[in-house]
Amino acid sequence: MELFRVRLAADRVLVADGAMGTMLMERGLQPGSSPEAFNLDRPDALEEIAREYLNAGAEIIQTNTFGGSRLKLAQYSLGDRVAQINEKAVQAVRRAVKSNAYVSGSCGPTGQFLKPYGEVEPAEMMDVFREQIGVLVSSGVDIICVETMSDLGEATSAVKAAKEIGSIPVMATMTFDQTPKGFYTIMGVTIEQAVKALEAAGADVVGSNCGNGIDNMVSIAGECRKFTRLPIIIQSNAGIPELKGDVAVYPETPEFMAGRVKDLLDAGVSIIGGCCGTTPAHIRAIREAVDAHKHS
Numbered sequence: 138m139e140l141f142r143v144r145l146a147a148d149r150v151l152v153a154d155g156a157m158g159t160m161l162m163e164r165g166l167q168p169g170s171s172p173e174a175f176n177l178d179r180p181d182a183l184e185e186i187a188r189e190y191l192n193a194g195a196e197i198i199q200t201n202t203f204g205g206s207r208l209k210l211a212q213y214s215l216g217d218r219v220a221q222i223n224e225k226a227v228q229a230v231r232r233a234v235k236s237n238a239y240v241s242g243s244c245g246p247t248g249q250f251l252k253p254y255g256e257v258e259p260a261e262m263m264d265v266f267r268e269q270i271g272v273l274v275s276s277g278v279d280i281i282c283v284e285t286m287s288d289l290g291e292a293t294s295a296v297k298a299a300k301e302i303g304s305i306p307v308m309a310t311m312t313f314d315q316t317p318k319g320f321y322t323i324m325g326v327t328i329e330q331a332v333k334a335l336e337a338a339g340a341d342v343v344g345s346n347c348g349n350g351i352d353n354m355v356s357i358a359g360e361c362r363k364f365t366r367l368p369i370i371i372q373s374n375a376g377i378p379e380l381k382g383d384v385a386v387y388p389e390t391p392e393f394m395a396g397r398v399k400d401l402l403d404a405g406v407s408i409i410g411g412c413c414g415t416t417p418a419h420i421r422a423i424r425e426a427v428d429a430h431k432h433s
Contacts, residue, residue, distance in 0.1 A: 141239055141279055141280055141306045142306055142341065145341075145342070145368045145407060148407070150402065150406075150407055150408070150409065150427050150430075150431070151196050151197060151239075151407065151408045151409075152194055152195050152196055152197070152408075152409055152410065152420065152423055152424045152427055153195055153196070153197040153198075153199075153241070153370070153372060153408055153409065153410025153411075153420075154187075154190035154193075154195040154197060154198050154199055154410055154411070154420060155190065155195075155372075155410060155411030155412070155415030155416055155417065155419050155420045156375075156411060156412055156413050156414060156415045156416065157172070157186065157199060157201055157203065157243070158172060158203075158413065159387075159413060159414055159415070159416065160186045160189075160416070161175060161182070161186070161201070164179070164182045164185075164186075170213070171204065171210070171212075171213035171215060172201060172203065172204060173201060173202065173203075173204050173205050173210060173213075173215065173222050173226070174213065174215065175201060176201055176202075176221075176222045176223075176225040176226045176229070177218070177221065177222065177225065180225055180228070180229040181229075183201050183226060183229035183230065183233075184229045184230075184232055184233040185233075186201075187229065187230045187233035187234055188233040188234075189417040190417055190420055191233065191234050191237060191238050192417070193417035193418070193420040193421040193424060194420060194421055194423075194424030194425075195238060195410065195420050195424070196238050196239060197238060197239045197241050197280065197408065197410065198230050198233070198234050198238045198239070198240060198241065199230075199241045199242075199243045199282065200223070200226040200227050200229075200230050200240065200241065200242050200243050200273065200278065201226045201229075201243070202222070202223050202226045202227075202242060202243045202244065202269070202273065203243045203244075203245035203284070203285070204245055204248070205219065205222055205223045205226065205243075205244070205269050205273075206219070206244070206245075206247045206265050206266065206268070206269045207219050207265050207268055207269070208247035208248060208249045208257070208265050209245070209246070209247050209248045210222065212248060219268055219269060219272060220272050223242075223269055223272040223273050223276065224272055224276045227240060227242065227273060227276035227277055227278055228276065231277060239279040239280055240277065240278045240279050240280070241278065241279070241280045241281070241282045241308070242270065242273030242274070242278035242280065242281045242282065243282050243284060244266065244269060244270060244273070244281060244282060244283050244284065244295055244299075245284055245285050245286075246285060246286055246287070246288075246291060247262070247265060247291065249262075250288065250291075251288065251290045251291060251294075254288075254324075259290070259294065262290075262291060262294045263294050263297065263298050266294055266295045266298035266299070267298045267301065267302065270295070270298055270299045270302055271302055274299075274302050274303055274305055278305070279305075279306075280305065280306045280307070280308060281299045281305055281306070281307045281308070282307075282308045282309075282310070283295040283296055283299070283307065283308070283309040283310070283340075284308075284309075284310045284346055284347075284372075285310065285311075285312050285346055285347045285412075286309070286310070286311045286312070286322075287311065287312055287322040287323045287324045287326070288322070288324045288326075289311075289322075289324070289326045289330060289331060289334050292309060292311060292331070292334075292335060292338075293334055293335065293337075293338040295309075296309050296335060296338040296339055296340050297338050297339065299339075300338070300339040306341045306342070307339065307340050307341050307342070308340065308341065308342040308343075308344070308370050308408070309335040309338075309340040309342070309343055309344075310343070310344045310345050310346040310347075310370060310372065311326065311331045311335075311345055312345065312346065312347045312348040312349075313328060313331075313345055313348060313349070313357055314348060315349070315353055319360075320353075320356070320357055320360065328345075328357060328360040328361060328364070329360075329363075329364045331343070332361050332364040332365045332367075333364055333365070336365050336367055340367070341367065341368070342367060342368045342369070342370050342407070342408065343361065343365055343367050343368075343369060343370070344357075344358070344361055344369045344370035344371050344372075344406070344408070345357045345358075345361070345370075345371060345372075346370070346371070346372035346373070346410075346412045347372070347373075347374060347412040347413060348374065349373055349374060349377075350373055350374055350375070350376040350377060350388075350389050351373040351376075351389060351393070351394050351397045351401075352397065353373075354371050354373040354397075354401070355397055355400045355401055355404060357371070358371050358401055358404040358405065358406050359404045362404055362405040368407035368408065369404075369405060369406045369407055369408070370406070370407065370408035370409075370410070371401055371406050371408070371409055371410075372409075372410040372411055372412045373394070373411065373412060373415075374387060374389075374411075374412045374413040374414050374415070375387035375388070375389040375390075375394065375411065375413070375414030375415045375416075375419060376388040376389035376414065378413070378414060385414075387413065387414025387415075389414070391416075391418045391419040391421065391422035391423075392422060394411070394415070394419055394422065394423060395419075395422035395423055395425065395426040396426075398423055398426035398427060398430065399426070399430055402427070402430055409423055409427065410423070411423070
């Protein structure tokens with residue numbers, strides 16, 4: 138495949154994959170257990186998920202490493218297995234997609250807070266991200282995706298750590314909540330603050346994922362575009378989940394989400410995928426909508 142940065146520079150829209158957790162739960166992931174444990178015990182499931190998204194038309198496929206940092210894995214007594222967990226995740230996706238899609242190394246929040254809100258020193262946070270991202274890069278990912286962040290200090294630490302390791306492209310997304318005064322992360326970060334700080338830290342792509350259905354994400358994308366000329370990535374949930382019994386049901390259908398793709402493209406989004414509740418069916422519908430817009 139063409140180099141990722143070349144694709145983006147050519148203003149060609151890319152389609153990313155959808156939810157990982159949703160797909161793992163379909164394959165037996167139990168509430169409260171570590172999704173990354175699948176990397177050790179069920180690499181076949183990771184290959185299967187990657188292949189399904191590839192066949193649906195995704196060009197960017199994530200690794201199952203969202204919680205693959207030492208601090209996060211320590212909550213499951215897996216803190217000493219960072220290298221093995223991250224390496225196996227990359228290998229599983231690469232076996233499935235070969236050179237037919239970009240492999241994106243997912244890097245989510247550590248679950249710990251920087252001082253003064255928590256106990257983690259900035260230097261330790263950097264070390265934690267260097268460790269995980271170093272394994273992802275050495276294992277052969279094409280992109281690092283720092284995602285679902287709410288604290289700007291943590292997010293910029295991850296971006297800077299990736300940039301220290303090498304020239305790999307970095308995507309960085311934060312999760313915003315709608316309030317009467319606009320969109321903020323739960324740590325009080327505005328879209329303007331997020332976009333400007335992530336760009337200054339060295340991110341190649343900025344945007345948002347999780348926490349919102351696609352209508353809100355259209356608004357978020359428009360706000361992002363006001364403050365940066367970088368490519369924008371949007372990966373929305375399939376709506377806000379509704380509990381039906383013990384099961385979280387996401388209301389937005391593939392057709393509904395695909396119907397908002399034109400609005401995202403008009404807002405200047407370069408990469409469109411899905412987050413919680415989205416499936417290969419959602420990504421296939423998004424793929425078709427992107428292709429239809431390209432040829433219209």
